[in-house]
Amino acid sequence: MRVLHIITGLGIGGAEQQLRLLIPHMREVHSSVVTLTNPGAVADALRADGVPVTHLGMRGNRDLTALPRLARLIAGGGFDLVHTHLYRACVYGRLAARLAGVRTVIATEHSLGAAQIEGRPLSAGARALYVATERLGTATVAVSDTVARRLAGWGVRPARIRVVPNGIDVGRFAFDAGARRAARRRLGLAPDAYVVGGVGRLAAGKRFGTLIRAVADVPGARLLLVGEGDQRERLERVARECGAAERVVWAGAVSRGLPELLSAMDVFVSTSAEEAFGLAIVEALAAGLPVRYVACPALDDLPAGEAPGALRIGASAAEVAAALRSVPRERLPVPDAVRRYDIAHSARQLTSLYHEATKLPYEASDR
Incomplete structure (x- = not known):
């Protein structure tokens, strides 16, 4: 299975480190990564692990020129699934995947608080845009039951929410x-x-x-x-x-x-x-x-x-x-x-979700 991960940036942060940790444990998945901005230390670490990383060069939240560039990249990659991480990547990634003809899109919500997202106060506009683009995807992964409840409170249908906790080595x-x-x-x-x-x-x-x-x-x-x-x-x-x-x-x-x-x-x-x-x-x-x-x-x-x-x-x-x-x-x-939060367990849950969403065959293992 070929999966493209799209993430807002790859500086040192929890979501970024979590992506780097997950990929080696998903042995049945061939992963590539696109970072919209900031190809930082985690980008270097991913490349050292042999993971292809592309920097899209997005100049800000309203850089709409990034959307067709991202869509072309997705269309040319032969990907079975797109997985988005962090707010900006989720909004642009879902739209670009739809334009590229990839219908299976998973998003992970890493940083949703009761009144903020990724450390910034929530606005009504940001929330409305998130919910509108969420409907273009296949499923949204919450990193905890608490985040799942917050997503449902926003109006995301519970049937579209899956809980896959963060993990550590x-x-x-x-x-x-x-x-x-x-x-x-x-x-x-x-x-x-x-x-x-x-x-x-x-x-x-x-x-x-x-x-x-x-x-x-x-x-x-x-x-x-x-x-x-x-x-x-x-x-x-x-x-x-x-x-x-x-x-x-x-x-x-x-x-x-x-x-x-x-x-x-x-x-x-x-x-x-x-x-x-x-x-x-x-x-x-x-x-x-x-x-x-x-x-x-x-x-x-x-x-x-x-x-x-x-x-x-x-x-x-x-x-x-x-x-x-x-x-x-x-x-x-x-x-x-x-x-409970061993990274190998989280990777198995996520791989299972990928196969369920794409309908590609999958045999779970304890590797």
């Missing part, structure tokens, strides 16, 4: 004491320092300013922030204003070194009040970290007790600080919740 995140020592030396963190960790785009919705203020109120605590984004300068200012400038370590964006950085942490905190899944939280649990979080559909949609090392907390800086003062500094067993 569980073994890759196993705690490594040697990596912990090496990462702490490199980052200037003492072996006995109490290190609080946060991972994600430095965007307003992640509320890392709240985490910085909370750490400032915990004597001796250090904060290791992994990620980059347009809020970096503002967050540095917050750290200075609350007297924590010397206690924050800015690790920047990483594509391969996250397991080592998670090994260097003592507790993981997610202060984001609105998530579509909560991938970084699952990765932290796979590293044996105690986790404190404000919102995480990946855990909240599961039966109680499947992630004993993770506790939901209040959203204010005072509540986060109070939670940090009582976290035991010990590595924990990997919980059942993490094993």
